Structure formats: C-alpha cells, structure tokens
Amino acid sequence: MTDVQEVITRVHRAEWARVVATLARRFGDLDLAEEMAAEAFATAVAHWPVAGVPPNPGGWLTTTAHRKAIDRLRREAKREEKHQEALMLSHPPEPRGVIDDDRLRLIFTCCHPALAMEARVALTLRMVGGLTVAEIARAFLVQESAMSRRITRAKAKIKAARIPYRVPLREDLPDRVSGVLAVLYLIFNEGYLASDPAKEAVRGDLTAEAIRLTRLLHELLPTDGEVAGLLALMLLTEARRPARVSASGELVTIDAQDRSRWDRALIAEGHALVRARLASGQAPGRYQILAAINAVHTDARDARDTDWSQVVALYDQLLRLDPSPIVRLNRAIAIAELDGPQAALAEVDRLPLANYHPYHATRADLLRRLGRRQEARAAYDRAITLTGNTAAAAYLIRRRDQLGEP
Amino acid sequence: MAQYLISVLDDTTNSATAKEIAAIDEFNRQLKADGHGVFAGGLAAPSTATVVDGRGDEPVFTDGPYLESKEYIGGFWIIEAPHLDVARRLAALGSKHCNRRVELRPFLGA
Numbered sequence: 001m002t003d004v005q006e007v008i009t010r011v012h013r014a015e016w017a018r019v020v021a022t023l024a025r026r027f028g029d030l031d032l033a034e035e036m037a038a039e040a041f042a043t044a045v046a047h048w049p050v051a052g053v054p055p056n057p058g059g060w061l062t063t064t065a066h067r068k069a070i071d072r073l074r075r076e077a078k079r080e081e082k083h084q085e086a087l088m089l090s091h092p093p094e095p096r097g098v099i100d101d102d103r104l105r106l107i108f109t110c111c112h113p114a115l116a117m118e119a120r121v122a123l124t125l126r127m128v129g130g131l132t133v134a135e136i137a138r139a140f141l142v143q144e145s146a147m148s149r150r151i152t153r154a155k156a157k158i159k160a161a162r163i164p165y166r167v168p169l170r171e172d173l174p175d176r177v178s179g180v181l182a183v184l185y186l187i188f189n190e191g192y193l194a195s196d197p198a199k200e201a202v203r204g205d206l207t208a209e210a211i212r213l214t215r216l217l218h219e220l221l222p223t224d225g226e227v228a229g230l231l232a233l234m235l236l237t238e239a240r241r242p243a244r245v246s247a248s249g250e251l252v253t254i255d256a257q258d259r260s261r262w263d264r265a266l267i268a269e270g271h272a273l274v275r276a277r278l279a280s281g282q283a284p285g286r287y288q289i290l291a292a293i294n295a296v297h298t299d300a301r302d303a304r305d306t307d308w309s310q311v312v313a314l315y316d317q318l319l320r321l322d323p324s325p326i327v328r329l330n331r332a333i334a335i336a337e338l339d340g341p342q343a344a345l346a347e348v349d350r351l352p353l354a355n356y357h358p359y360h361a362t363r364a365d366l367l368r369r370l371g372r373r374q375e376a377r378a379a380y381d382r383a384i385t386l387t388g389n390t391a392a393a394a395y396l397i398r399r400r401d402q403l404g405e406p
Numbered sequence: 407m408a409q410y411l412i413s414v415l416d417d418t419t420n421s422a423t424a425k426e427i428a429a430i431d432e433f434n435r436q437l438k439a440d441g442h443g444v445f446a447g448g449l450a451a452p453s454t455a456t457v458v459d460g461r462g463d464e465p466v467f468t469d470g471p472y473l474e475s476k477e478y479i480g481g482f483w484i485i486e487a488p489h490l491d492v493a494r495r496l497a498a499l500g501s502k503h504c505n506r507r508v509e510l511r512p513f514l515g516a
Contacts, residue, residue: 114490161512162408164489172491 004049007057012041015058016130017216019065021102024165030109030155032069034127040065103128104220105165107213111180112163119154120183121190126151128216129209139190139206177221181230181287184214188234192241193389207238225277229288232273236294239266244391251395255303267298289318308337325351329359341369357386361396373403407486409444409513410493414506416480422448426505433503437485442496448481480506484513 019040023033040061054060110123122140125131131139137147157163168176191206214231221227243257252258274295277288284292293314300306315331329351336344345366353359364379380400387393422430430446437443452471459466471478483500487493490512497510 112490114494160514162489162493164491168491 004053007053008041008044008048011044011053011057011061012130013212015061016041017103017106017128018058019061020127020130021106022062023065023069024106024109025102026066027069027073028165030127030158032072033065036065036069036072037061039068043068101167101220103216104167107180107217107220108167108176109158109163109165111176111183112158113176113179114161114163115154115157117183117186119150119157120179121186122147122150123154124183124213125187125209129213131209135205177224177226178285180217181214181226184210184217185230185234185287187213188237192237207234207241210234211238225280225282226285226287228273228277229285229291232270232277232291233287233294235266235270235273236291236298239263239270239298249391249394250398251389251391253395254297257303259301259303262298270298271295284317286318286321289314289321293318306337308334312338325353326356329353329356329362333362336366336369341366345370355386357383357392359383360386361392364396364399368399368403376400377403407488408493410485410487410497411509411511411513412483412485412497412500413479413509413511414481414500414504415477415509416506417477421480422504426503429503429505433500434483437483437496442485442487442492444484444486446481446483449479452478 016037019037020030020033023036024030027033043064044057044061048054107124107128110127111120115123118140122136125136125139126133133148133151134144136151137144140147142150167173188207188210191208191210211231211234214227214234218224218227218231239262240254240257242263243259243261244252246252270291274288274291277284277291293311296307296310296314311334312331315327315334318327319331329348332344332347332351335347345363348359348363348366351359360379360383364376364383367373367376367379377400380396380403384393384396384400387396434443434446437446452474455471457468457470457472459468481504485493485496487496493510493512497508501508
C-alpha cells in the first residue's frame with residue numbers, strides 16, 4: 001500500500017509535465033490539460049493500490065487523461081451542441097516521439113514574456129512542476145484564492161491573446177531561453193534566500209523544484225550553455241546548504257563553513273557541468289560564469305586554499321557582460337582577499353547600493369578588518385535593519401556585538 | 407488568424423513629423439503586402455470627441471472625452487496575425503515606425 005503511494009508520488013514527479021504537455025498540444029487548451037491530468041492522477045490514486053501499478057505508468061496516465069478529455073468534450077458538445085468542434089478535436093493521439101518537445105512547448109508557453117513575472121513563476125510551478133495551487137500559495141505567502149486567480153488570469157491571457165504553444169523560432173531562442181532561466185533562478189532563490197522568515201519551512205521544496213525543472217530543461221536543450229550553467233550554479237549553491245546555517249539558526253559565511261558537510265555528489269555533478277562548458281570553447285554567459293565562480297569556491301578543501309585571483313578574473317569577465325553594482329560588490333569581496341580590505345573598501349564606497357543589505361554587511365566587515373570599529377558598528381546596524389532574513393540578522397548581530405563596547 | 411488592436415499612445419495630437427508619417431506609410435504598405443494589414447488610422451484630439459449615451463429615451467450628447475488623461479490613443483492599427491508572437495513583432499515594428507509607445511490587445515474570440 002505504502003509502496004504504491006511512493007510509486008504514485010514518483011510517477012507524479014516524473015510524468016506530470018509530460019501528461020499536461022501532451023494534452024495541451026492535442027486539445028489546444030491548458031485548462032483542460034491541467035484538469036484532466038489531475039483527474040487521471042486521482043484515478044491512479046484510487047485504482048493502483050487495488051489493481052496494481054500498470055507496466056507503463058506514464059502511458060497509462062496519458063491515455064486515461066486523454067479519454068477523460070474526450071469524454072468531457074463530448075459531454076460539453078452535447079450540452080452546447082458544438083458537436084462539430086469536438087469531432088475536430090478528438091483526432092487520434094500522435095506518436096510518442098514528439099512528446100519531449102511538448103514539455104518544452106509547455107515551458108516556453110508558461111514563461112512567455114507577455115505574462116507578468118509572478119504569473120510565469122506560478123504557472124510554471126503548476127503546469128510543469130505539478131505543484132498544487134495550495135503548495136504554490138504557501139511558498140509565496142499568498143492566499144490560495146489569490147494564487148488561484150493569478151493562475152487563472154494567466155491561462156485566460158494565453159488563450160485570449162493567442163500565446164502560441166510552440167518552441168520559439170531559432171532567432172528568438174536565446175532570448176526566450178534566458179527568460180525561462182530567469183523564472184527558474186527566481187524560484188531557486190525564493191527557496192534559497194527566503195527573505196521572509198515565515199517561508200523558511202518550505203524553502204527547501206522550492207530549491208529542489210527549481211533544480212528538478214532546470215534538469216528537465218537541460219535534458220531537453222543539452223547543448224545550451226546557459227541552461228547547463230544555471231543547473232551547475234544551482235547544484236553548487238545547493239551543495240553548501242547543509243553548512244549554510246548553524247544549529248542555532250545563524251548564517252555561516254562561506255569562509256567559516258564546515259566543508260565536510262558540503263554535498264560532495266552535488267559538487268561533483270556541478271563541476272562536471274562546468275568542465276564540459278569550458279571544454280566547449282564557447283564564450284560563457286552570465287550563469288556559466290557564476291557557476292565557474294562557485295566551482296572555484298567548492299574546489300577548495302579549506303577556505304584558505306581558495307584561488308582568489310581566479311575568482312577576481314571571473315568577476316572581471318562577468319562585469320563585461322553585466323556591469324551592475326551588485327557584480328562590482330561581489331568582485332570587491334574577492335579583491336579584499338587578494339589585495340586587502342583597503343583596496344576593496346575603496347571599490348565598495350563608490351557603489352550606489354545604499355538600500356542593499358549585503359552592501360552594508362560587506363562594508364562592515366571591511367571596516368572591522370581595518371580596525372575602524374565605530375564605522376563598522378554603524379554599517380552593521382544598517383545591514384541588520386535592512387535584512388529580512390533571520391539567519392543573516394543573527395550573524396550580523398553577533399559580529400556587531402563582537403566589536404565590543406563603543 | 408486572430409485580430410489584434412495596436413493603439414498608439416500619445417500626449418499631443420497631430421504631432422507626427424513628416425519623417426514619422428513617411429515611416430508609418432511605409433510600414434502600412436508592408437503590412438498590407440504581408441497580409442497582416444486590416445485597417446489603420448490616426449485620430450483627432452480627444453477634445454474633438456463627443457460622448458453619446460443612447461440608452462435612455464432620448465440620447466444624451468456630452469462634449470469632450472469620457473476620461474481626461476495625460477496620455478490617450480492617437481491612432482491605431484487593426485492587424486491580423488496567427489498568434490501573439492507575430493503580433494508582438496508587428497507591434498514592435500509599429501512602435502518603431504511611428505516613434506511612440508503602443509498597446510497591443512487581442513480582439514475577443516476572433
């Protein structure tokens with residue numbers, strides 16, 4: 001009994017997107033695809049414990065959902081006398097070969113630039129990820145009814161504005177892929193950074209979901225460097241999670257983390273992806289460079305062994321693609337290790353990031369290392385006020401209090 | 407094929423330069439040639455508008471626009487496109503040619 005439930009959970013994770021995507025193409029209707037996929041899984045939950053798990057669970061689910069959709073359309077056709085339309089839609093299932101493309105179509109449709117970012121995130125988690133509306137609402141701390149409306153509105157816009165259910169044309173592809181990656185990275189960060197303390201309980205679910213979806217995209221677009229780069233970046237970030245927060249709930253910075261607690265399997269997988277990208281000889285994009293920086297960090301057995309000149313070189317490369325103050329701030333942190341806190345502070349002081357808590361946390365640390373305790377205290381205070389993350393606040397308060405009395 | 411309305415957002419009337427008008431004409435010719443063009447036109451100032459309410463026994467005519475706003479619709483295209491990706495591309499070209507921001511909106515159930 002429990003075994004069957006485990007199988008159903010696993011099959012749901014593996015097959016949901018495929019079932020929805022196939023139905024969406026066959027019937028041209030995301031609503032119908034979503035509802036019938038959900039009904040097919042509900043039927044599985046009722047039947048499999050009694051009748052046993054079918055030999056091809058994915059095929060069984062697709063067929064079941066497909067039949068249910070046809071039944072639904074026939075019923076509606078009878079009621080609304082739109083028989084002609086239903087007959088047109090009930091053409092026989094197409095061969096399985098193009099099904100993977102259907103999932104890609106589904107991803108590109110859910111992440112279409114005509115939709116608002118929050119709608120893209122919600123729709124992707126529901127339609128591709130198979131999370132329930134309640135789960136998505138909980139993760140983003142909104143009422144279930146509000147999340148439900150958000151998803152309904154997005155689907156209505158897709159239908160009314162005729163957002164096409166297709167993989168974009170070749171000339172649009174890089175742009176559209178980077179749009180999808182932005183959605184996936186936002187889901188990951190929402191889980192990883194959890195700026196709201198009340199979200200922390202569910203944040204692991206979101207990072208795991210983001211990694212799963214990025215893996216799927218990497219499977220579907222294996223030669224896209226940025227997809228591989230984002231997957232590597234997520235894996236190398238996720239690998240450090242066990243060491244990132246102390247037992248007392250305080251953030252542990254990377255130099256102080258217990259590296260034996262890092263997830264070696266995730267690191268190995270991330271490094272392999274980064275190496276494959278380097279071997280490709282193609283110019284890396286943003287995510288690949290960020291992944292490479294994380295590869296340098298996770299390559300060092302001890303924080304003192306970090307190759308900081310390599311980190312600075314990678315940030316220089318990133319600055320050429322993205323000359324933003326946040327990239328310059330991160331580069332300055334590496335400069336502090338390479339050329340000392342004075343050089344880094346000179347960089348940091350030029351940045352227009354007065355409302356960004358890592359800016360003040362970085363300044364505080366540099367000022368502390370330079371022995372400028374008064375200024376360091378003020379910077380810690382500012383960072384503590386600005387951070388919404390409890391673990392980060394706990395760390396900053398301890399560092400501030402270690403400065404001693406003013 | 408679906409139909410879309412591309413409205414041109416403007417804050418002054420009849421403000422298009424000769425160069426912009428020439429670019430718009432050229433764009434309109436291209437739309438027709440590619441089978442996307444349905445209708446295009448520029449509108450006179452909102453102050454020339456009349457609001458008409460014919461729902462009662464006698465129609466009521468009110469001078470002026472129904473809404474005073476900084477920006478209004480200075481002109482529009484109605485285009486035909488198979489789906490939104492094509493419509494977006496055409497709207498971007500329209501915006502470029504008339505040198506104004508535009509709003510792209512699908513017609514109901516077309």
